[in-house]
Amino acid sequence: MNEIFPEQRSEECLIISIDDIIFCSKTWEEHIYRLSRALSKIQSVNMKISLKKFHFVFKELKELGHLVCGLPLGIDKNKVSEVLLNPMPQSKEEIQLFLGFSGYYIQHIKDFASIEKPLYELCDKDTVFEMTVDRLKAYESLRQSLTTAPLLLMADFKLPFNLYID
8 A cells, every 4th residue: 555655645644554544634625635636546556445444534533543633643542441441460461461552552652662661571481470669650651651642743744854763
């Protein structure tokens, strides 16, 4: 899919996940224009679309655990509440499940790697399962981060921006 829409990916708010395409637009006219371009491109490469999965205009929608609401991208609160209702992990396997879920939202959690480190170390096969104070703090910090995660905005590739890598 990325190869089919290279110019749209660099010029527009376009989210591609596996076989789904989501366009984010500020105005109705812009949305119709983007949709028209996408449908023309799909037709030109002989792709087919599923009318069952085709949704035309939404102010927000849930996609792969994310809440897409216009240009910002948020976390689906229903998914988070399911995890928050679970009791504290009692085994390495339960910690791994929690870290896997939390890691899916890594983009939304500032300093994720440093926060999850005590829990990640607990997953080592030679480590005895014990919820120390540091691990409890890490667990609670990740839970808190999931409930207060910021919305993410797509980069505007028409404007210059700096990329800093550590």
